[in-house]
Amino acid sequence: MIRKVVYESLRKEKRRGESFSKVIERLLSRRHPLEGLYGIWAGPGPASPRAKRTRGRGRSRSSPEGGRL
Numbered sequence: 001m002i003r004k005v006v007y008e009s010l011r012k013e014k015r016r017g018e019s020f021s022k023v024i025e026r027l028l029s030r031r032h033p034l035e036g037l038y039g040i041w042a043g044p045g046p047a048s049p050r051a052k053r054t055r056g057r058g059r060s061r062s063s064p065e066g067g068r069l
Contacts (some may be wrong), residue, residue, distance in 0.1 A: 002010075014023045 010020055010023055011044065013027060018026075
């Protein structure tokens with residue numbers, strides 16, 4: 001059994017002559033627009049050691065007590 005709100009959402013998606021099973025299959029087969037881009041970037045990510053070393057350069061940081069970190 002499914003909740004009424006889920007049923008209503010599926011009913012709105014349902015096309016004429018389409019079964020609820022087909023609606024579910026159609027909705028589950030949709031790809032997310034960014035899904036195809038996964039892994040395409042080959043450069044260093046923000047978690048790479050080089051990115052960590054260069055990210056904070058040029059900025060000084062102080063502790064709340066006024067001393068340098």
